[in-house]
Amino acid sequence: MLLNDETAMRIACEELYESAHRSAIKELFTLTKLYCHGTGQLQALKAQPWFQFWRIIRNCWSHDMIFNFNPDERALLPVTWSGITIDLSMNGKHLTHGHCSYEKIRELIETAQTYAMQQLA
Numbered sequence: 001m002l003l004n005d006e007t008a009m010r011i012a013c014e015e016l017y018e019s020a021h022r023s024a025i026k027e028l029f030t031l032t033k034l035y036c037h038g039t040g041q042l043q044a045l046k047a048q049p050w051f052q053f054w055r056i057i058r059n060c061w062s063h064d065m066i067f068n069f070n071p072d073e074r075a076l077l078p079v080t081w082s083g084i085t086i087d088l089s090m091n092g093k094h095l096t097h098g099h100c101s102y103e104k105i106r107e108l109i110e111t112a113q114t115y116a117m118q119q120l121a
Contacts, residue, residue, distance in 0.1 A: 021105045022061050028112055029058040041120060050111055053081035057108070060095045067091055082107060 036045040067090045078087035
């Protein structure tokens with residue numbers, strides 16, 4: 001089935017938009033964690049109320065958008081941030097925008113960015 005130009009453009013834009021959000025969450029997490037580890041600030045980062053939520057979302061996006069909780073994550077659940085809860089019932093299920101909207105992803109990115117800019121030395 002061939003797509004018309006408008007449909008193809010819409011799909012391409014949606015894919016780009018999703019890719020940008022996914023990359024921001026994954027890369028910002030990794031870089032922030034590495035920086036904090038190298039500067040002795042990792043425990044302070046891990047103490048943030050959004051850290052475990054961010055880590056679990058990052059892991060989900062790194063593994064085919066499916067929640068696959070390891071034993072350490074299971075012990076932490078449920079994890080709630082900004083009105084969104086991740087719990088054990090989500091294990092094996094896909095992350096959807098119903099679980100975590102683009103607005104919430106941007107809020108998480110902004111929260112982490114503010115922390116990095118204002119709290120990290």
